[in-house]
Amino acid sequence: MPGQNSATASDYVFDNDGDHSSDQHRYLAQLLDPLTFERLALTGVEAGWNCLEVGAGGGSVALWLAERVAPGGRVLATDIKPGLIPSRPGLTVARHDIVADPLPVDAFDLIHARLVLSHLPQRRQVLRRLRAALRPGGWLQIDEIDITRWVAPPTLGGREGELYGAYIAAMTRVLGAAGSDPTWGGSAAREMAGAGLVDVDPVRWTEVWERGSAGLGLLISNSHHLEERLVEAGMTVRRLREVREVMSAPGFSAPSFEIHSILARRACDG
Numbered sequence: 001m002p003g004q005n006s007a008t009a010s011d012y013v014f015d016n017d018g019d020h021s022s023d024q025h026r027y028l029a030q031l032l033d034p035l036t037f038e039r040l041a042l043t044g045v046e047a048g049w050n051c052l053e054v055g056a057g058g059g060s061v062a063l064w065l066a067e068r069v070a071p072g073g074r075v076l077a078t079d080i081k082p083g084l085i086p087s088r089p090g091l092t093v094a095r096h097d098i099v100a101d102p103l104p105v106d107a108f109d110l111i112h113a114r115l116v117l118s119h120l121p122q123r124r125q126v127l128r129r130l131r132a133a134l135r136p137g138g139w140l141q142i143d144e145i146d147i148t149r150w151v152a153p154p155t156l157g158g159r160e161g162e163l164y165g166a167y168i169a170a171m172t173r174v175l176g177a178a179g180s181d182p183t184w185g186g187s188a189a190r191e192m193a194g195a196g197l198v199d200v201d202p203v204r205w206t207e208v209w210e211r212g213s214a215g216l217g218l219l220i221s222n223s224h225h226l227e228e229r230l231v232e233a234g235m236t237v238r239r240l241r242e243v244r245e246v247m248s249a250p251g252f253s254a255p256s257f258e259i260h261s262i263l264a265r266r267a268c269d270g
Contacts, residue, residue: 023221025058025084028115030214032259033060035205036114036143039261040065043139045110048072052133054098054113059085061112066091076108098126103133114143118184119175127195134266140197143261144185147172150257163243164254166235167223173233174226185260197264204260210253220244 040061045051049069053062055078062077062085069075070090077085078096085093098113099122111130117123130140152165175182184191189202209215223230223240230240246252 021084021225022058024218024225025060027214027218027221029058029060031218032114032143033064035259035261036061036112036141037064039141039143039203039263040110040112042263043110043141045069045139046073049109050107051075052103052108052111053077054111054130055079055116056082056085056093057114059093061114062091062093063088065110065112098129103129105132106135108133108138109135110139110141112141112143115145117142117188118144118182119178119180121179123181123184124191124195127191127197131195131197131266136266137268138266139263140192140265141261141263142188142192143259144188145182146184146186146258146260147182148186148258150255153254156252156254160246160249160252163239163246166239167219167230167243170230170233170235171222171226174229177229177233182257185258188260189262189264192262192264196267198267200262200264202260202262204258206258207256208253209256211248211250215256216247216252216254220247 045065045068047069048071050073051065051069053065053075056062057079059077062075066073066075066088073090075091077091077093078098079085080095080097082093082095085091087093098116099120111134113130117126120126134140147168150168152161152168156164172182189200193200207215223244227237227240231237235243
């Protein structure tokens with residue numbers, strides 16, 4: 001299960017200081033960057049733009065933006081624990097809690113947040129803050145997931161299907177207990193329109209994960225990262241070890257969760 005960004009100091013389940021944080025961000029970048037970059041490119045981001053990357057995690061998106069806004073542009077990459085974000089010319093890294101800390105108003109040509117708002121009970125408040133931080137006509141891109149239809153496939157029967165399904169269910173309980181909503185991606189476009197954004201353009205993407213894929217690598221990494229919480233949610237250390245073996249086995253495949261990427265703008269009249 002993803003968890004890109006430590007965006008707030010609340011009971012966020014993924015810690016950027018954890019032993020598996022670097023692996024987590026590497027798999028997330030491999031899995032999500034192609035879609036994220038394709039969508040960001042549609043904004044026309046170019047030299048001179050002022051951009052904000054919220055909950056920048058490992059920094060792959062912030063680096064991509066910094067390359068495109070140079071020369072003359074600026075990218076502000078924020079995270080509650082920003083230690084994994086590399087330093088580059090034109091890229092400013094800052095510790096920032098998107099729920100509690102102030103943002104400048106009418107300041108950014110483009111704001112991007114990936115796998116951030118679903119972890120925040122205050123997501124509607126944050127959406128309004130992000131809209132206000134855009135200059136009139138500026139772009140907001142939100143990338144999120146929806147696990148509503150994410151289940152063990154019918155072709156995965158017996159012990160393998162039971163273990164994989166139990167792991168998905170336990171991960172869902174862990175995120176819910178921390179105030180996250182891993183189904184929020186499916187309603188994000190509607191929420192963005194409700195926050196006053198216009199020209200809302202959502203896309204939905206899925207794929208099949210096979211052995212060695214970034215998606216399964218992410219799930220295996222998460223099973224280590226959140227092992228204590230997963231045990232509290234009903235798994236056992238033995239069952240976690242077994243489900244890792246299942247996901248690493250030759251021939252294993254399963255559909256991904258849905259990934260939603262939504263572009264929208266602040267109206268030019270403010």
